[in-house]
Amino acid sequence: MSVDLSKLVTAEALAAQAAARRAQAIKAEVQARIFAVVDQNTQASLLAAMVAGALTPADETTFADGQAWIEATKQAGRDAVSSGDNPIWPAVPAGVAELAAQF
Numbered sequence: 120m121s122v123d124l125s126k127l128v129t130a131e132a133l134a135a136q137a138a139a140r141r142a143q144a145i146k147a148e149v150q151a152r153i154f155a156v157v158d159q160n161t162q163a164s165l166l167a168a169m170v171a172g173a174l175t176p177a178d179e180t181t182f183a184d185g186q187a188w189i190e191a192t193k194q195a196g197r198d199a200v201s202s203g204d205n206p207i208w209p210a211v212p213a214g215v216a217e218l219a220a221q222f
Contacts, residue, residue, distance in 0.1 A: 142200045149196035153189055156211055157219040162189075164222040184212040185219070 157165070168174050169182050191209040199206035 145196045145199050145206060148206070149192055152192055152208060156216050157185060157189075161219050161222045165219065168222065178218055181212070181214040181218045185215040188212050188215060 165174075165182055165185075169179065174182060188209055188211055195206045195208055198204075
């Protein structure tokens, strides 16, 4: 009787599967955190308003703060995936949620 070792799951394969599941969970958390403040349609509307010059100078600053926060949130997720540590999420800047709510 021969044993088919091709079906054997190694510790390395299990670890890779766990890492992939963790990366997907972190990516989903990044998206959920961002969309909880400013969903995709709102981001597009804000960008259009910014390009059209329809934002006040204060709103332009808040928009830029929001964009920086989105990038920092994405980077926190990437850092957590690569390091294996828990994500350290940046705080939402003042005024960003309120500006998003207008759109």
